[in-house]
Structure formats: structure tokens, C-alpha cells
Amino acid sequence: MRRRGALALMAAGLTGTTGCLRLQSDGESTPRESAAPRESSTPSETPSDGTSTNGGANETTLTETWTDENGVDNIWTREGTFYYNDYNYAAEASHDDGVRWSAETTRDGVDGNLGADAFAADDSYVVFGVTPDEEHEDEGAHFHAYRRYDGERMWVAAAPSDGTHNLAAGATMVDDTAVLAVSDYGEGDERDPLVYGVDIETGGTRWQADETVFPPSYIRYVDSYDGEVYVGLQEIVQTLAGDTGEAIETHDWYAGTYRLESLAQIHGNTLFTAWIDTLDAHPVGNNGVSWSNADLGRVYTTPVIDNSLVVVGTGEGNVYAFERQSGEIRWEASITNAVAAMETTGSHVWVGDTDIGLTAYDRETGSLVHRSTKPVNGDDIAVADGILLLGGDTATAYTID
Numbered sequence: 198m199r200r201r202g203a204l205a206l207m208a209a210g211l212t213g214t215t216g217c218l219r220l221q222s223d224g225e226s227t228p229r230e231s232a233a234p235r236e237s238s239t240p241s242e243t244p245s246d247g248t249s250t251n252g253g254a255n256e257t258t259l260t261e262t263w264t265d266e267n268g269v270d271n272i273w274t275r276e277g278t279f280y281y282n283d284y285n286y287a288a289e290a291s292h293d294d295g296v297r298w299s300a301e302t303t304r305d306g307v308d309g310n311l312g313a314d315a316f317a318a319d320d321s322y323v324v325f326g327v328t329p330d331e332e333h334e335d336e337g338a339h340f341h342a343y344r345r346y347d348g349e350r351m352w353v354a355a356a357p358s359d360g361t362h363n364l365a366a367g368a369t370m371v372d373d374t375a376v377l378a379v380s381d382y383g384e385g386d387e388r389d390p391l392v393y394g395v396d397i398e399t400g401g402t403r404w405q406a407d408e409t410v411f412p413p414s415y416i417r418y419v420d421s422y423d424g425e426v427y428v429g430l431q432e433i434v435q436t437l438a439g440d441t442g443e444a445i446e447t448h449d450w451y452a453g454t455y456r457l458e459s460l461a462q463i464h465g466n467t468l469f470t471a472w473i474d475t476l477d478a479h480p481v482g483n484n485g486v487s488w489s490n491a492d493l494g495r496v497y498t499t500p501v502i503d504n505s506l507v508v509v510g511t512g513e514g515n516v517y518a519f520e521r522q523s524g525e526i527r528w529e530a531s532i533t534n535a536v537a538a539m540e541t542t543g544s545h546v547w548v549g550d551t552d553i554g555l556t557a558y559d560r561e562t563g564s565l566v567h568r569s570t571k572p573v574n575g576d577d578i579a580v581a582d583g584i585l586l587l588g589g590d591t592a593t594a595y596t597i598d
Contacts, residue, residue, distance in 0.1 A: 218377070218393045219337075219355045220400045257545065257557055257567040259585060259595035263295035269588020270312030272579035278345075279579060279586050279594075280323055282312030287325040287341065288592075289348060292581040295594065298348030300341065302327045304355060307336050313365035314459055317375050321345055322397050324375050326365025331382075338365035338379045342400060352400030354393075361389050367419030367459060369426065371439030373397050376426050380416040388413040392428055394442050404442030411435060418452045418459040420468075422481050427468060429461050434468070434479075450479050464502035471496035476509055476517075478524060488524030493517060501539045506560060508546055510536020516548055518563060528563030532556055537575040540585075542597070547580065549573035549587060 265288065272281040279290040285308065288299040302310050307329055315326025323343055329336040337356035344351060356362040356379040366378040375397045380390055390413075392406040411430060418429030425445060426437040429452025436445040451472035452461040460471040466482030475491045494511035501508045506527065507519040512535045518527045534550035541547075541560060548556045550573065557567035572589030579586050585595045 217357070217405070218395065218402050219357075220352060220402070258598045259567070259569070260598055261593060262293065262584065262596050263290075263594045265290070265296050265299075265592040267299070267592060268590045269576050269586070269592045271314050271316070272577040272586055272588070273316045273318070274579050274581045275318050275323075275345075277582045279581055280316060280318070280325075281577070281579075281586070281588070281592065282316075282325055282327075283588070283592075284312065285310050286312065287343070289323070289343075289345065290586070290592075290594070292584040292586075292594070297346065298343075300343065300348060300350065302339075302341050304339050304353055305336075307333045309333050310339075313338070315340070315365040315368045315378070317368035317370045318345070319370050319373075319397065322351060322375075324368050324377070324397075326368050326377070328365045329363050334363050334382065335360040337362045340365065340368065340375075340377050342375070342397065351398065354395060354400045354402075356391060362391060364416075366390075366416040369419050369421040370397070371421045371424060371426060374403060374439055376419060376421065376439065378416045378419040378428065388415055390414055390416045390428075390430065392416070392419065392426070392437065392442070394426075394439070403440075406437055406442045406444070410437070410442075410444045418461040418470075420461070420463045422463050422466070422468075427463065427481070429459065429470070434470075448479070450477070451475075460496060460499050462500050462502055465504075469500040469502055469507060471498075471500055471509055474511075476500065476507070476519070476524075478507075486522055486524075490517075490519065490524055490526070497536050498539050501541055503541050506541055506546075508539050508541060510539055510548060512536075514550070516546070516558070518546060518558075518560070527561075528558075530558055530563050530565070537573065538578045540578050540580050542580050542583075545597075547578055547585065549576070549578045551575040555587065 267286045268283045290296045309330040311328045313326040313328040317324045337358045339355040342351040361381045362379045364380045366380040369376045374394045377393045390411045394404040414430040420427045424439045428435045434448040434450045452470045466485040468479045474493045477489045494513045497512045498510040514532045516530045534552045537551045538549040545557045553570045555571040574589040576588035
């Protein structure tokens with residue numbers, strides 16, 4: 198990740214009591230105009246490492262199409278658009294033309310902020326969660342809302358700066374309410390989970406769920422389904438009403454691990470959760486599926502799910518592809534390093550490792566179709582409309598050929 202100097206926001210506005218979300222305004226914020234994507238004089242075409250599984254007939258190549266001098270921590274896609282974050286940085290990018298707008302994610306002079314695995318979007322707005330780095334660990338996590346497509350900043354909201362709410366643990370949308378979850382790094386003994394429901398247009402707090410709702414624990418996951426919020430703690434999943442924050446039901450499901458990242462994902466009417474060496478499917482709506490697979494090795498990635506496939510990767514470098522409905526293993530493969538990020542497309546499963554390895558498999562058979570060195574460095578990868586985006590110190594997008 199590229200660590201960049203940042204312009205501090207001018208804070209004004211509301212300070213609340215301990216536990217309250219602080220809404221801040223920086224006046225008329227204008228998104229930073231991004232330079233046109235840099236074009237290589239000669240597009241670089243990257244073949245596989247020469248190990249073709251079918252005489253080269255199925256070989257998949259990548260052609261560089263645009264870059265961003267900033268790197269990538271996490272990537273999300275919406276309607277063919279990439280959203281991603283990095284150190285003190287958030288951006289929206291067209292899949293084929295590159296960065297539309299970008300913004301600094303600093304506040305109150307806190308110029309050391311990590312891109313968190315916390316993002317929410319509706320048709321009009323996006324919200325990025327930000328975690329202060331260890332030099333600012335007493336500061337509260339904060340959330341930045343922007344208007345989609347032009348990047349106008351709508352609001353910034355911050356959790357209490359008390360040393361126990363410094364992790365932006367997740368975000369989701371329920372109608373016009375943005376749900377923001379904060380926890381801490383997990384190094385101390387104080388475990389005080391907080392979840393807020395805020396107006397997506399103004400950032401004003403509508404409800405708050407705290408220790409009166411949750412047991413002392415770390416929040417590792419938040420998502421929504423059918424108007425309800427699913428909060429994954431270390432040993433339970435608690436559901437809340439999306440409009441009021443009222444507790445609805447407690448499930449004895451594991452959705453949290455020793456790592457800060459979430460290892461859970463709602464897809465359709467099922468919550469898929471990974472913990473230690475197990476992958477579980479829990480129905481959250483009618484016709485949801487229920488199954489469990491154990492003894493996989495330590496699962497290292499959030500499950501990636503589409504209509505027929507569920508894939509996960511492990512710290513030992515194993516890749517598992519499961520049938521979504523039954524949980525049966527369709528195929529398995531292995532890479533040299535730990536699996537850091539995964540993505541599925543209509544034809545491939547893409548795998549990034551914790552070093553510089555990028556691999557792709559045929560999604561039906563598990564046959565190797567691509568292997569190359571890319572600066573993924575353990576950060577996220579994503580695909581939108583035939584364009585693969587990956588990070589490291591510089592975000593680079595490739596056309597999949």
C-alpha cells in the first residue's frame with residue numbers, strides 16, 4: 198500500500214456522549230479530480246507460466262488496460278463499477294476507463310488510516326469504513342459517504358475516540374439506512390461492540406445498538422437480508438431490525454475468527470460462514486441451503502459465492518470449489534503460498550496469494566488456465582465486465598482474454 202500525505206478535514210459540528218457517533222462536516226467538499234488513467238506505450242500481455250493443462254488451448258491471458266498510482270486494500274463491484282480503498286484513499290473506477298473520482302479518507306488531522314473491509318452502497322450513495330493505524334489507535338473508526346459517479350462527499354461520521362472503537366468492522370444498507378459497525382483491533386480486554394443505523398443522505402443517527410444488545414465480543418461481520426441486519430460476533434450471529442436496531446434473534450453460528458477480516462457472506466437466502474477449518478451454510482430465508490464441510494485447513498478468505506459455486510482458500514494454499522446447493526466438493530487445487538483473495542466469473546475462478554502469484558482455474562473442472570506473477574501482495578482482487586482489478590502498491594486493471 199502506498200502511504201501518502203493527506204489534507205486533514207476541517208471538523209465542525211456535533212460531539213456527543215461516549216458511545217455516540219459523531220457527525221462531522223467539512224463544508225463544501227469537492228472530490229479530487231483524478232488524472233486520466235496512465236496508458237502503457239505498449240500494452241503488456243501476460244501469458245500463463247507455460248504450464249498449460251490442455252496444450253495451450255485453454256490458456257487465458259491478461260492485457261493491461263488502466264492503472265491507478267494508489268494501491269488496493271479491498272475492492273467491491275456494483276453494476277460494472279469498481280469501488281476500492283487503500284491507505285488514506287477511496288476511489289470509484291469504471292471497469293474499462295479507470296478512475297472516475299478519488300478522495301482522501303482522513304479526518305481531524307488523523308492522517309494514518311487503513312482501508313477497512315467495510316463498504317455499503319445503494320443506487321445513489323456509497324459508504325467506506327476507515328480504521329486508524331496503530332499510531333492513532335486511540336482514535337475512533339470513521340465512515341465516509343459519497344455520491345456515486347461524481348464523488349461528492351455527503352458526510353463523515355466517527356465512532357468514540359476511546360481506544361476500543363478503532364476498527365471499522367463492517368457496513369451494509371437497509372432501505373435508506375446505512376448500518377455501520379465498529380469494534381476494536383482485538384488486542385485488549387475491553388470488548389464493546391457498537392452498531393449504528395444512520396440516514397444515508399445526512400449521516401444523522403437513527404438508532405444505536407450497544408452492550409445492551411450484544412455480549413462483550415468483537416464484531417467481525419455485518420450484512421443485511423430482507424430488512425434485517427446480521428451482526429457476526431465471535432460465537433453468535435445477532436439479528437437486528439434494520440429500521441429500529443431492535444434485537445430480533447440470536448443464532449449460535451460462528452462468523453468470527455482470530456483475524457480482523459470477516460469470513461462470512463450472505464448470498465441469496467443463505468449465510469455462508471467460515472471459521473477455523475470449517476465452511477457452513479445457514480438458511481436465512483425460504484429455500485436457504487444448509488450444509489457443513491470440515492477439515493479444510495484454516496480458511497483464510499471470505500467465501501466467494503455465485504449461483505452455483507462457493508469457493509474458499511486456506512492458509513496452506515488449498516483452493517476448494519463447492520456446489521452451492523449441496524456443499525459437495527466440485528474440485529480442489531493448490532498454490533504455493535497462502536490464498537489471500539478470490540473471485541469467480543462465468544468461466545473462471547481467480548486466486549491471488551499473499552505474495553506475487555495470480556492463478557486462474559476453469560470453474561467447471563478446476564483445470565489450470567492461467568498462472569503469472571503480479572503484485573497482489575495479499576490484497577484484494579475483483580472482476581467486473583471482463584476486467585480484472587488487482588492491487589499491491591499500484592492498482593492495475595487487465596482485460597481477460
